[in-house]
Amino acid sequence: MKDLIRASLAIIVISGVLMYIVSLLEDTSSAGGGGTINVYNWGEYIDPELVSQFEEETGITVIYETFDSNEAMMTKIEQGGTTYDVAMPSEYAIEKMKESDLLHPIDLNKITNLENIDPYFLDLPFDPGNEYSIPYFWGTVGIAFNPSLLDGQTFESWDDLWDPTLEQEVILVDSAREVIGMGLNSLGYSLNSTDMDELREATDKLKTLGPNVKAIIGDEIVEMMRREEAAVALTWSGQAADMMWINENIDYSVPEEGSNLWFDNMIIPKTADNVDGAHEFINFMLDAEVAAQNADYVGYSTPNQAALELMDPEVTGDERFYPTEEMRERLEVYENLGLEMLGVYNELFLEFKMDMEK
Amino acid sequence: MPDSKHMEQQAMKNNRTNPFYLIPYYLWIVLFVIAPIALVLYFSFFDIAGNLTLDNYKNFFSSVYLRLTLSSFWYAFLITLISLLVAYPTAYWLTKTKHKQLWLLLIIIPSWINLLLKAYAFIGIFGLYGPANNLLASIGSERLQILFTDFSFIFVSVYIFIPFMVLPIFNSLDRINPALIDASRDLGASSWTTFTRVIFPLAINGVKAGIQVVFIPALSLFVITRLIAGNKVITLGTAIEQQFLVTQNWGMGSTIAVFLILFMIIIMMVTGEKGGTLNGKIK
Amino acid sequence: MEKLSKTARIYLSIVFIILYAPIFYLIFYSFNSGGTMSSFEGFTLEHYAAVFNDTRLIVIVLNTVIVALLSALISTAIGVLGAIGIVFIRNRKMRNAVLSLNTILIVSPDVIIGASFLILFTMIGIKLGFASVLISHIAFSIPIVVIMVLPKLMEMSDSLIDAATDLGASKRDILTRVILPYIKPGIFAGFFLALTYSLDDFAVTFFVTGNGFATLSVEIYSMARAGITLTINALSALIFLVTLGLVLGYYFFNNRTRLTIRPPGGGN
Numbered sequence: 067m068k069d070l071i072r073a074s075l076a077i078i079v080i081s082g083v084l085m086y087i088v089s090l091l092e093d094t095s096s097a098g099g100g101g102t103i104n105v106y107n108w109g110e111y112i113d114p115e116l117v118s119q120f121e122e123e124t125g126i127t128v129i130y131e132t133f134d135s136n137e138a139m140m141t142k143i144e145q146g147g148t149t150y151d152v153a154m155p156s157e158y159a160i161e162k163m164k165e166s167d168l169l170h171p172i173d174l175n176k177i178t179n180l181e182n183i184d185p186y187f188l189d190l191p192f193d194p195g196n197e198y199s200i201p202y203f204w205g206t207v208g209i210a211f212n213p214s215l216l217d218g219q220t221f222e223s224w225d226d227l228w229d230p231t232l233e234q235e236v237i238l239v240d241s242a243r244e245v246i247g248m249g250l251n252s253l254g255y256s257l258n259s260t261d262m263d264e265l266r267e268a269t270d271k272l273k274t275l276g277p278n279v280k281a282i283i284g285d286e287i288v289e290m291m292r293r294e295e296a297a298v299a300l301t302w303s304g305q306a307a308d309m310m311w312i313n314e315n316i317d318y319s320v321p322e323e324g325s326n327l328w329f330d331n332m333i334i335p336k337t338a339d340n341v342d343g344a345h346e347f348i349n350f351m352l353d354a355e356v357a358a359q360n361a362d363y364v365g366y367s368t369p370n371q372a373a374l375e376l377m378d379p380e381v382t383g384d385e386r387f388y389p390t391e392e393m394r395e396r397l398e399v400y401e402n403l404g405l406e407m408l409g410v411y412n413e414l415f416l417e418f419k420m421d422m423e424k
Numbered sequence: 425m426p427d428s429k430h431m432e433q434q435a436m437k438n439n440r441t442n443p444f445y446l447i448p449y450y451l452w453i454v455l456f457v458i459a460p461i462a463l464v465l466y467f468s469f470f471d472i473a474g475n476l477t478l479d480n481y482k483n484f485f486s487s488v489y490l491r492l493t494l495s496s497f498w499y500a501f502l503i504t505l506i507s508l509l510v511a512y513p514t515a516y517w518l519t520k521t522k523h524k525q526l527w528l529l530l531i532i533i534p535s536w537i538n539l540l541l542k543a544y545a546f547i548g549i550f551g552l553y554g555p556a557n558n559l560l561a562s563i564g565s566e567r568l569q570i571l572f573t574d575f576s577f578i579f580v581s582v583y584i585f586i587p588f589m590v591l592p593i594f595n596s597l598d599r600i601n602p603a604l605i606d607a608s609r610d611l612g613a614s615s616w617t618t619f620t621r622v623i624f625p626l627a628i629n630g631v632k633a634g635i636q637v638v639f640i641p642a643l644s645l646f647v648i649t650r651l652i653a654g655n656k657v658i659t660l661g662t663a664i665e666q667q668f669l670v671t672q673n674w675g676m677g678s679t680i681a682v683f684l685i686l687f688m689i690i691i692m693m694v695t696g697e698k699g700g701t702l703n704g705k706i707k
Numbered sequence: 708m709e710k711l712s713k714t715a716r717i718y719l720s721i722v723f724i725i726l727y728a729p730i731f732y733l734i735f736y737s738f739n740s741g742g743t744m745s746s747f748e749g750f751t752l753e754h755y756a757a758v759f760n761d762t763r764l765i766v767i768v769l770n771t772v773i774v775a776l777l778s779a780l781i782s783t784a785i786g787v788l789g790a791i792g793i794v795f796i797r798n799r800k801m802r803n804a805v806l807s808l809n810t811i812l813i814v815s816p817d818v819i820i821g822a823s824f825l826i827l828f829t830m831i832g833i834k835l836g837f838a839s840v841l842i843s844h845i846a847f848s849i850p851i852v853v854i855m856v857l858p859k860l861m862e863m864s865d866s867l868i869d870a871a872t873d874l875g876a877s878k879r880d881i882l883t884r885v886i887l888p889y890i891k892p893g894i895f896a897g898f899f900l901a902l903t904y905s906l907d908d909f910a911v912t913f914f915v916t917g918n919g920f921a922t923l924s925v926e927i928y929s930m931a932r933a934g935i936t937l938t939i940n941a942l943s944a945l946i947f948l949v950t951l952g953l954v955l956g957y958y959f960f961n962n963r964t965r966l967t968i969r970p971p972g973g974g975n
Contacts, residue, residue, distance in 0.1 A: 070887065070894065077780045081773050088769045091762050104919060109929035129919035130763075132929035137669050138913070145825055147835040148917040234569060240655055242670065281572040281654025286547065293745045295552050295571070312743070405472045405672065412671040416663065417488050419655055420495075449789030449849070456846035457808045460815075460823035514722050517715040526958045527719075534726045535903045536950055537733070538924050541943055544935055545729035548736075548744045555732070583725065587903070591896055592858065598892070599862055629858045637813060637854065644816035647909070661816045665910075668818050681819045685811060692810055 102127040103343040106142075106150040108330070109134060109285075111203075113363035120350050126343050134284075143168055143335045150335050151344040157192045157329045160199050161402040169198040170334040176345040179352035186391065187329065187369035191399070199331035200348050203366040205303035206327055206389065206397060207244055208320035210287075212313070215297040224252035224321045227298065228275055236278045237287050237299040242408075242415035243400060244326065245272065245282070248300060251323045258401045262410075269414045276423030291316060302328075303387055304366035311365060318386045320397070327397035329369075461685065467678035472671075480679035489663070493683070496659045500642035503581045507638050508631065510582060511589035515630075516623075518590070519597045528594055535587045543651045546580050547571060550652075572654035580652045581645060588641075589634040596630030597623070632695045640688050660684055730947055737940035744940070754941035764926075764942065770837070771906065771922040778844035779901035785845070786852025786901075787894055791886060793853070794860045809850045820847055821914030828915060835917030843915045844905045851904055852897035859893035860886070 105117075109132040117128050131150070133139040136159035142148055144166065155163065163169050174180060177200060180188075187201040209221040219229055227236055227248075238245050247257040249268030259265060280296050287299050291309045299306075306318035332351065334344045350356060354372035361368035361377065367387050368374065374382045382388055389397075403411070471477045483489065518527050534542075548554050550570040557567045570576050600623060608618040644661030655662070660680055667677030711719075733744075737755070741748035758764060793809070796802040812820065824846070828839050863886070871885045887894070909924040916925060927939060 070891065074780055074784075077776050081776050084769045084773050084776075088766055088773070091766050091769075131917075131919055131921065132926075134929055135669060137672055141669070141672070141822075141825070141914075142835075142917060145829045147825075147829045147833070147839075237654075240650060279656075280569075281656065283650055283654055286651060289547070289743070289745075292743065293551060293553065409472045409671050409673050409676075412666060412673070413488070416492075416658070416666065419658055420488055420491060422656070445788045446792040448785040449792060452785060452789075452846060452849055453805070453808050455827070456824070456849075457811055459827060460820065461811065463823045463826060464819060510722065513715075513718055517711060517719055520711055520715070521719075523958070523962075526955075529899070529954050529958065530723070531726065532899055532903060533947075533950060533954065534730055536906050537730055537943055537947060538909075538927055539907050540909065540924060540927050541733055541935070541939065542729045544744065545732040549729065549732055551745070553745070583729075586722075586726065588900070591900065592855065595855070595892060595896055596858055596862070599859070629861065633854055633858055636810065637851070641813070646816070646818070661818070664816050665818045668822050674822070677819070677822075681816065684816065688811065688815075689807055692807055 101340055101343055102129055103151040103340045103347055104129045104131065104149055105347065106131050106133060106139060106153040106335075108132060108154060111154065111330075111364055113360050116351075116356055116360055119356075120347060123350070124343075124346055126340075126346065128347070140168070143337060146337060149337055149339040151338040151340050152332055152347050153335055154202050154330050154332055156400075157190070157331065158400045158402045160331055160333060161192045163333070163335075164193070164198055165402075168336050170336050170338055170341060171197055172200060172334060172348070173345060177349050177352065179349050179354075182352050182354050182357070182370050182372035184369050184371040190329065192402070193331070199333045200352065201369040202330045202332050202351070203304070203361070203364065204327070204329045204369055205367050205387070206320050207247070207300070207302055207325045208306065208318055209298060210291055210301050210306040210309055210316055210318050211298045212291065212294060212315050213317060214315040215294060221298070221319045222322055224248055224323055226321075227278065227300070229278075232278045232298060234278065234280050235297040236275070237280050237290055237296045237301075238282045239287060239299070239301050240282045240284050242411045244300065245418070246411050246414055247326060248272075251321070251325060254323060257324070257326055257398045258403060260403060260407050265410065265414060269418055272418050273421050273423055279422060282419060304364070307365035307387060320386070320389065320393075322396065324396045324398060327394060327399050329399070464678045464681050464685075467674045468682050470675040472673045472675060480675050483676065484679055484683060489680070492658055492663055493660060495657070496643050499578070499581075499657060499659065500639055502578055503585065503642040504635055504639045506578065506582045507585045507589045508634065511586055511634065512593055512631070514586070515590045515593035515597055518594055524598070528591070531590050532587050535584070539584065540647065540651075542583075543580065543648060546576070546583075546652060550576050571652065572656060574653070574657065577648065577653035577657050580648055581642060584648070585638045585642065588637045592633035592637070593627060593630040596627040600626045635695055636692065639691060640684070643684060643687070730943075733940050734944040734947065737937055737944045739937060742937060744935075744937070754937040755945070757938040758942050758945065761938065764938070767921050767923055767926050768942065768946070770920065771924075774837075774841050774844055774922060775902050775905040778841055778848055778905045779898050782845045782848035782901050783852050783894060783898045786849045786897060787856055787887075787890070789849065790853045790856040790860055791882070793857065809853050811850075812847055813850045813854065817908065817910030818914075821911040824911065825914045835915060836920040839915045839917070840912055840920060840922065843911050844908065847908070847911060848901035848904050851900045852894075855897035855900055856890055856893040859890040863889050
């Protein structure tokens with residue numbers, strides 16, 4: 067009995083000491099004094115140096131937290147109990163959050179740097195007039211491949227993935243809309259199809275891809291491709307850029323049948339505590355130099371025109387990542403298909419995973 | 425039960441104090457067990473649009489989910505069986521070591537390192553150019569695709585569950601009175617007979633506890649299915665996670681969860697009723 | 708004490724090698740100047756320096772440890788009392804019902820626990836952060852403790868309690884002098900498993916954390932998007948060495964004092 071009590075006391079004392087240390091550390095790290103803002107972003111989706119720079123310039127302390135899917139982020143915000151001031155969801159999530167009244171309108175007068183943004187990325191259908199959201203990054207969905215591991219195959223068309231020589235070489239991203247969308251695109255249908263016959267046809271076609279599929283994974287794709295564990299991957303442009311950063315053999319292509327064009331925007335959740343701070347942060351991120359440095363670090367495509375001029379022309383002239391407007395014509399933006407349709411897409415995706423030909 | 429009379433006396437004695445020290449425990453049951461189950465059950469009757477319906481249950485019996493359940497059970501069975509086969513001798517021999525408590529701690533320590541990190545380490549180890557394949561190559565074999573196969577999935581799952589299986593088995597083996605084993609030997613029983621007739625029955629509670637803490641979690645593994653099995657193995661857990669986090673179809677996710685809870689109750693009845701965790705007094 | 712046979716030694720060695728292989732793999736690459744966990748390019752300590760320069764990371768680690776220790780302690784206390792309570796329930800059906808309720812949490816998928824706790828907390832109005840994480844960890848550790856303690860309680864000979872009662876021991880004495888010492892190994896096992904569950908948990912924490920509070924596994928999960936940096940490897944190596952040191956130190960210190968007090972072979 068005695069040793070049980072002694073052990074318990076020891077644990078309490080240790081925890082107390084640790085808590086004291088934490089409070090000391092947190093004091094030194096938040097010596098700003100200009101209030102705090104909670105930023106809720108994707109993992110590794112900002113240059114941490116910029117966060118420090120923002121803290122120094124404004125005196126506002128940034129509490130930074132990350133999420134790994136739009137849905138997880140929305141759940142957190144919807145349930146309350148949190149006070150995020152800025153978040154960076156994708157376009158379809160923004161539409162959904164708008165419907166559920168989770169967004170705080172943005173006062174565009176306070177976003178003086180908005181003029182830096184390419185007008186192409188403003189006033190888009192998911193948020194007319196940018197009432198609720200400000201562009202952060204954008205990109206495409208396509209095929210990353212490593213020619214050094216292949217016998218000269220190219221990926222002009224989605225159907226090239228079905229090439230029998232690619233057995234066990236293709237990695238797919240674990241996301242229903244991307245994979246089912248690829249099936250739809252390869253048949254010439256729209257990414258936003260809600261026609262059950264088309265969806266069924268696409269799923270059945272995808273099942274025949276089974277023998278070529280090595281794995282269906284998330285962000286680990288980047289590591290797998292870098293290490294040359296697989297030769298081909300269906301992925302987002304930014305991830306492809308990440309792969310190339312380390313492994314120069316890798317190339318990226320957006321098949322000609324069409325693909326997805328996506329946007330991640332900054333928003334202010336309804337539950338925000340420091341709306342002014344949030345505006346300051348958003349405006350800061352739109353500064354040309356800041357956006358250029360951020361795009362350099364993150365590797366995705368920036369919608370910031372002024373920043374593009376400051377960046378390496380080799381990067382900004384790369385049509386794989388900065389497709390011309392003409393190329394963008396073939397791309398489609400995801401529409402919010404409604405929860406029910408999203409459910410259908412996910413059921414089909416599950417069926418595809420279960421029934422892939424081995 | 426020969427001791428029931430005594431137990432009753434004991435219970436009566438304790439009844440007066442029970443309310444005091446049991447308040448936290450019962451409060452916990454109400455708040456964190458009953459309330460969540462009620463919530464899950466409640467949600468399972470709503471479809472994605474928020475209408476009251478039984479469709480989720482109908483849907484569960486569609487071919488996709490039934491096959492999912494079956495394959496999930498199959499993998500969980502394999503994982504539990506192999507964990508048991510690996511853990512039992514480990515626990516048995518550990519009880520015979522000199523510093524047995526220390527060795528037991530050393531079995532547990534690896535599970536304090538974050539699971540995701542270990543999963544990433546396994547991705548490296550099992551990779552085409554990783555140590556496992558280097559080993560194969562050095563003995564002249566071809567490089568194999570180990571990652572994203574059934575083998576890697578089961579291997580890593582067993583790896584994760586080993587400490588959870590060893591601990592209860594070790595505990596019950598460790599309590600066996602050595603005199604019983606000596607007696608069995610003195611009476612001329614072979615070591616195999618001693619094991620099957622004396623040791624195994626005496627430690628059966630530990631085995632049952634081990635199976636309980638491995639089997640159902642194995643049904644609901646989800647990070648590993650993606651990282652190690654590349655989503656080529658799908659468990660009920662993966663399906664639930666998808667429904668909750670991706671589709672946001674909480675109704676369907678809850679329905680699968682309801683079935684998982686049902687399976688669990690069945691398994692507990694099987695491992696617990698006949699001389700199981702509670703009634704199986706060892707005499 | 709009989710000596711371990713050769714087979715036993717080989718078998719145990721293999722088990723230990725496999726258990727520690729991924730950890731040594733992580734540690735090995737924590738010295739890699741190459742920056743990834745694939746090709747080893749050269750020796751460096753820069754990742755260790757990075758750990759100590761990252762205040763946020765250190766705070767997260769400390770928070771993780773605090774939550775683990777406190778939740779394991781509190782859940783052990785509640786769980787042990789609960790287990791004793793379960794044993795003394797007379798009605799067998801009632802007892803089985805309580806036991807089933809107890810086990811449901813262990814076996815429920817983390818995602819469901821996380822989601823339902825999240826709903827619960829927001830309904831009660833608890834702000835997400837340290838408190839919600841701690842409460843959740845306590846909640847999902849309690850049944851583990853009960854499961855670990857129960858077999859010991861069941862195996863406890865009734866004559867022990869009989870004898871104590873006959874000798875006129877009070878209920879309190881029976882609890883502190885007879886039951887608790889007897890089930891102590893179970894209590895420690897429960898505590899360590901609770902600690903393990905807490906340190907390892909990602910999914911539940913992910914749901915119930917917020918407002919800047921993070922534990923290590925949540926942080927690692929969100930970092931995974933861009934590939935885990937070797938800073939995390941270095942951190943794991945440090946954590947591993949510190950735990951190993953503490954465990955070994957505690958064990959030998961305890962053993963030595965014990966040996967001087969009690970003659971060897973006195974059991975636990």
